[in-house]
Amino acid sequence: xxxxxxxxxxxxxxxxxxxxxxxxxxxxxxxxxxxxxxxxxxxxxxxxxxxxxxxxxxxxxxxxxxxxxxxxxxxxxxxxxxxxxxxxxxxxxxxxxxxxxxxxxxxxxxxxxxxxxxxxxxxxxxxxxxxxxxxxxxxxxxxxxxxxxxxxxxxxxxxxxxxxxxxxxxxxxxxxxxxxxxxxxxxxxxxxxxxxxxxxxxxxxxxxxxxxxxxxxxxxxxxxxxxxxxxxxxxxxxxxxxxxxxxxxxxxxxxxxxxxxx
Amino acid sequence: xxxxxxxxxxxxxxxxxxxxxxxxxxxxxxxxxxxxxxxxxxxxxxxxxxxxxxxxxxxxxxxxxxxxxxxxxxxxxxxxxxxxxxxxxxxxxxxxxxxxxxxxxxxxxxxxxxxxxxxxxxxxxxxxxxxxxxxxxxxxxxxxxxxxxxxxxxxxxxxxxxxxxxxxxxxxxxxxxxxxxxxxxxxxxxxxxxxxxxxxxxxxxxxxxxxxxxxxxxxxxxxxxxxxxxxxxxxxxxxxxxxxxxxxxxxxxxxxxxxxxxxxxxxxxxxxxxxxxxxxxxxxxxxxxxxxxxxxxxxxxxxxxxxxxxxxxxxxxxxxxxxxxxxxxxxxxxxxxxxxxxxxxx
Numbered sequence: 001x002x003x004x005x006x007x008x009x010x011x012x013x014x015x016x017x018x019x020x021x022x023x024x025x026x027x028x029x030x031x032x033x034x035x036x037x038x039x040x041x042x043x044x045x046x047x048x049x050x051x052x053x054x055x056x057x058x059x060x061x062x063x064x065x066x067x068x069x070x071x072x073x074x075x076x077x078x079x080x081x082x083x084x085x086x087x088x089x090x091x092x093x094x095x096x097x098x099x100x101x102x103x104x105x106x107x108x109x110x111x112x113x114x115x116x117x118x119x120x121x122x123x124x125x126x127x128x129x130x131x132x133x134x135x136x137x138x139x140x141x142x143x144x145x146x147x148x149x150x151x152x153x154x155x156x157x158x159x160x161x162x163x164x165x166x167x168x169x170x171x172x173x174x175x176x177x178x179x180x181x182x183x184x185x186x187x188x189x190x191x192x193x194x195x196x197x198x199x200x201x202x203x204x205x206x207x208x209x210x211x212x213x214x215x216x217x218x219x220x221x222x223x224x225x226x227x228x229x230x231x232x233x234x235x236x237x238x239x240x241x242x243x244x245x246x247x248x249x250x251x252x253x254x255x256x257x258x259x260x261x262x
Numbered sequence: 263x264x265x266x267x268x269x270x271x272x273x274x275x276x277x278x279x280x281x282x283x284x285x286x287x288x289x290x291x292x293x294x295x296x297x298x299x300x301x302x303x304x305x306x307x308x309x310x311x312x313x314x315x316x317x318x319x320x321x322x323x324x325x326x327x328x329x330x331x332x333x334x335x336x337x338x339x340x341x342x343x344x345x346x347x348x349x350x351x352x353x354x355x356x357x358x359x360x361x362x363x364x365x366x367x368x369x370x371x372x373x374x375x376x377x378x379x380x381x382x383x384x385x386x387x388x389x390x391x392x393x394x395x396x397x398x399x400x401x402x403x404x405x406x407x408x409x410x411x412x413x414x415x416x417x418x419x420x421x422x423x424x425x426x427x428x429x430x431x432x433x434x435x436x437x438x439x440x441x442x443x444x445x446x447x448x449x450x451x452x453x454x455x456x457x458x459x460x461x462x463x464x465x466x467x468x469x470x471x472x473x474x475x476x477x478x479x480x481x482x483x484x485x486x487x488x489x490x491x492x493x494x495x496x497x498x499x500x501x502x503x504x505x506x507x508x509x510x511x512x513x514x515x516x517x518x519x520x521x522x523x524x525x526x527x528x529x530x531x532x533x534x535x536x537x538x539x540x541x542x543x544x545x546x547x548x549x550x551x552x553x554x555x556x557x558x559x560x561x562x563x564x565x566x567x568x569x570x571x572x573x574x575x576x577x578x579x580x581x582x583x584x585x586x587x588x589x590x591x592x593x594x595x596x597x598x599x600x601x602x603x604x605x606x607x608x
Contacts (some may be wrong), residue, residue, distance in 0.1 A: 057466050077469035086470075093467045095460050106456040110472035116481065119452025120445055126452055173472060 008033040008068060008177055008209045014053055015062030016046070016233075023049045024060065024233045031177070036203060036210045038220040038241070041230030043255060047213040048090060050230070051179050055087055056080050068176060082110045084176035088166045088183065090213075096155030100146050100165050103154055104137040107169035117228075137172065144168045159186055178202070180212035184219050192216050196223040199209070221245065229253070287530075299432055307428035308500075309544060313537035314435035315496050320521045320531070320536035321442050322489035328526035330482035331462030332365070332381055333390045337517050338396025339377075340487045342405055342509030344370040344494025349417035349504045352408060359422050363438075363495040370491015373400075378483025382476060397514055398456050405506035416505035419498040435496055439533075442489055446529055449485075458482060487597065494541050512570055519573040524582050526588020535588055 009031040016024040026048045031037045039047050052058040054065055056077035064073045072080050086107075087093070094103055112119075112133060119126045141150050144164050154162055163186060170178055183199075184192040196219055202208050214220050220227060221241040229236040229244060229254045237244065244250055275494045298306040319341060326332050334340075344366035348474055351357040351365045377396055381389050404410070411417050425431045449455050457478050460468035498504045524535030547565045550556075584590040 056469055066326070076474075077466070078472050078474045081470055081472035089467065093464075093470060095463045095467065097463060098456065098459050102456055102459075106460055106473075107471050112453040114453070116452075116454035116457070116478075117364055119454055120449050120485075122448040126448075130452060141306065169471070262323055 005207050005230050006033055006069075007031065007066075009211065010052070010066040011050075011054065012062065012066075013063040014050070014060050014065070016053055016058060016060040022233055022248055024053065027063070027230070027233065027235055029235070029238070031209055033209050034203065034207060035225045036199060036212070036223050038224035038227040039211060039213045039230060040215070040217075040220060040227060040244075041236070044105050044232075045203055045230040046233040048181055048231055049233075051087060051181055051213065054080075054179065055085060064255045081173065082175075085179065086170040086173045086175035086177070087179035088170050090181040090185070091165045091171065092162050094165050097153060099153055100141060100153050100168075101134065101137050101150045101159070103165055104140055104168055104172045107172035108133050108136065109173070111174060115205050140168050140172050163187075171206070176209060178208050178210045178212075180210060180214075182213055182215065184214055184216040187216075189216075189218070192219045193222065195219060199223050217245070268328050289541045295436065299429065304428040307432040309541055310432045310503075311428070311435040311496075311500050312544070313540040314432070314439045315493050315500060316517075316520075316540035317439055317533040318435075318442050318489060318493040318496070319517050320524060320532040321446055322486045322493060323518055324524075324526060324529075324532050325446070325449075325489060326482055326486035327521065328532075329449065329458040329462070330479060330486075331458075332479065332482065333386075333518075334377075334393045334486070335511075335514060335518060336377065336393035336395075336400070336505040337490055338406075338509040338514035339397045339400035340370045340374055340490035340508075341494040341497065342400065342504075343373050344491030345419075345498040345508070346405070346411050346417055346494075347491070347502045348495035348498040349412075352419040352498070353417060359425065359499060360543040362419070363492060364510060366495025366498070367492040370489070370494060372487070373479060374483045374490070375480060377487075378480045381483065382479060398511060399500070400511065401506065401511065405509060411504070411506060414505070416503045417498075418503050420502060421499050425499070429489040431500060435500070438492065442492075443529055443533075450527070454478070454481070465558040512567075516569050516573050519570075519577050523573065523576050523587055525584075525587025525589025525592075528587060528592065530592055531587050531589030534592075539569060539573060542572065583586020 007030045009029075011027060011029050014024050015022075027046075027050060029037075029039075039050065041047055049058060053060045053063075056072070056075060056079075064071055065079070066072065067080065067085060070083075072083065075083075095106060098106065101126055112124070113129055114126045114224040119130075138147075141147055144167065146161065146164060149157055149161060154165055157165070159166060163183075167180075167183065170180075180199075184195055187195065199210060199212075200223060203210060212224075224241050226238065227241050227244045228238045229247075229250050236249055237238055237247055239247070284378040295310060299310050302309075319337065322340070323334065323337055326334050348362040348366040350360045352359070357365070377393060380392055380396075384392055406413070423433060423537065425434050449458075457473045460471060460473055461475050461478050468478075469475050497508070501508070517536075520535045520539040521532055524533070525531035543566065546568060550565070579585055586593070
């Protein structure tokens with residue numbers, strides 16, 4: 001499934017410091033269009049911080065981020081989102097006081113096609129557009145099997161359902177690049193492998209590019225075309241999933257010396 | 263197949279019940295207002311205007327605190343500046359009422375925008391303190407600027423002939439209230455409502471979903487200020503004279519608390535609670551002096567400090583038993599109405 005496309009995401013020499021703590025140090029990586037790339041590393045290696053720098057939640061002191069052929073290092077988060085960057089969150093990016101449908105419609109924010117003021121005044125076009133958005137949201141909700149809970153407040157739903165809702169939201173924004181922060185956490189091993197099929201299907205059907213943080217090694221091995229390994233904020237190594245699993249430094253750093261063949 | 267049809271009918275019935283319920287609610291509310299308005303004479307017409315103005319103020323605070331999650335303890339500044347602007351245009355410039363109300367709304371918007379720009383940098387308790395300080399400063403500076411506000415005598419805002427009677431003015435106030443209610447309804451039903459819910463819950467998540475957090479916060483301040491300024495303008499023509507002491511901090515405190523008692527994000531709850539506190543100072547002295555036994559500590563002088571006391575007691579009761587405010591208490595009635603409409607749209 002390898003494609004020789006252009007680079008959708010390129011990061012050069014990212015450096016992030018919190019006070020005296022060097023969270024990311026000269027981190028560079030690239031993600032080619034249409035690929036599924038893994039970002040792994042032990043806890044505290046800076047993986048989520050890296051996501052926060054990519055999306056603009058954190059402002060790194062050094063380095064540049066290129067997305068879809070333009071530099072986005074100075075763009076605020078919402079502008080990067082509008083260029084086609086979507087993400088899920090480790091502790092879930094759902095709004096608990098809204099229903100599942102409302103959350104998915106919230107994720108469609110950038111393609112509502114009318115201004116906030118027009119909506120507020122109830123101008124003619126906004127009513128029909130709202131109906132269309134709701135129909136689109138229902139489609140996404142059906143795809144993820146959330147139809148039964150569509151009108152429930154997300155805060156009242158179990159963790160697994162909220163996690164699915166988070167994923168549905170990331171897709172509802174119609175992104176080019178999907179950043180997934182531990183999509184398999186909280187899933188059973190079988191569910192995690194089922195996720196591999198979902199991710200591949202999403203990539204092929206929606207022509208998505210995926211960068212994912214994941215601890216679940218079988219999933220990474222199964223689905224990723226390329227893997228970056230992070231340790232103490234630095235790039236330890238990179239390569240294909242088989243290569244990475246045999247890499248001695250990775251085994252020491254990431255698997256903690258236990259020579260498990262995952 | 264059978265279940266699908268069943269679900270469809272249920273949704274349709276729920277939708278229909280919702281529609282019937284909403285129509286019934288609106289008719290009941292209209293009847294409740296129309297009776298005293300038609301048969302209560304000028305006294306009740308004035309009271310209804312005052313209740314409508316308070317309800318508009320409550321909805322203004324609801325926009326900021328309920329929808330955007332930003333607190334303001336300085337709302338008397340927004341309302342007061344609107345009132346003084348309306349009075350200024352009416353008495354000095356001889357401008358028509360429509361112009362006066364527009365000037366009031368604009369003044370409220372600009373003032374709130376300035377406060378909002380500060381609010382981008384502070385949250386929670388600090389925002390409460392900043393707005394509190396702003397309100398108190400406005401009270402002692404702008405409201406005492408003699409050339410603008412007429413000093414102690416106040417600024418006059420004579421009503422034009424069209425709305426000179428108390429009845430006509432009450433209709434005007436109710437009309438503006440209806441517009442504000444409509445805007446609030448459309449706000450929560452469209453993209454801005456969802457975006458503000460996201461901003462209120464988690465700004466990072468909101469931004470990652472493409473929501474311009476700064477823009478929406480400022481927008482919420484502006485909208486809240488616009489509605490507050492409008493309410494101030496209506497107050498000016500209602501009272502026909504505006505004085506600095508109409509906009510003391512104590513009043514702003516009651517406004518914020520009455521909105522919470524009514525229930526943030528509950529239109530009906532906010533309107534009911536606001537109306538109650540609008541009428542309380544008017545009806546309470548009569549009620550108290552009619553009591554067979556007068557507590558020695560109650561006299562004319564303390565009547566005006568009673569509403570803040572009562573609102574605080576109600577707040578404690580509400581927070582203990584219905585954290586969602588009156589709106590939560592009303593949910594069994596309003597819930598099916600709104601949920602029904604959602605079912606119908608699905």
